Amino acid sequence: MIAFGGAYEHSPWAAERAFAPDLNSPCCVIPAMRKIVQAASVEEKDALIKAHPDLVGKLALSGELTASSTKEQAGAGLDQCSPRELAKFQKYNTAYQAKFGFPFIVAVKGLSRKDILKTFKKRLKNTETQERQTALEQIHKIAAFRIEEWFENDKT
Numbered sequence: 001m002i003a004f005g006g007a008y009e010h011s012p013w014a015a016e017r018a019f020a021p022d023l024n025s026p027c028c029v030i031p032a033m034r035k036i037v038q039a040a041s042v043e044e045k046d047a048l049i050k051a052h053p054d055l056v057g058k059l060a061l062s063g064e065l066t067a068s069s070t071k072e073q074a075g076a077g078l079d080q081c082s083p084r085e086l087a088k089f090q091k092y093n094t095a096y097q098a099k100f101g102f103p104f105i106v107a108v109k110g111l112s113r114k115d116i117l118k119t120f121k122k123r124l125k126n127t128e129t130q131e132r133q134t135a136l137e138q139i140h141k142i143a144a145f146r147i148e149e150w151f152e153n154d155k156t
Helices: 012-019 024-038 043-049 067-076 083-100 112-124 129-153
Strands: none
Touching: 024 129, 043 129, 067 129, 083 112, 083 129, 112 129
């Protein structure tokens, strides 16, 4: 399970607590880790949410994202934003942080920059309770993608 320490951004505790020798496929690992995160304290969940970087934020622009986040953001073309798109992301990041106190989180796999910006705009209308729940669901989705990819790469 320690191999999955990066599934939940900067939160290896999820993998450590979920460890069991019989968890040897994505269909076992993903729900085990999800259950651990859902059972975590409010403080741990808040820390997990806040451990995520802003999309096209300072860390991305300075090359300081985790390898997984870098790959995911690049996969959605976020490393190729036009100046206009970059300005929109920065505007939405600032507004979102100001309203909710944590970064906007979305599983970007399969989404375009345009899709992500539309989602950003839509979710800014949510309540803080709605966004906390949505952020956690998106985090679980990101973790599942990462775990599935790890198993796929491990087969080769």
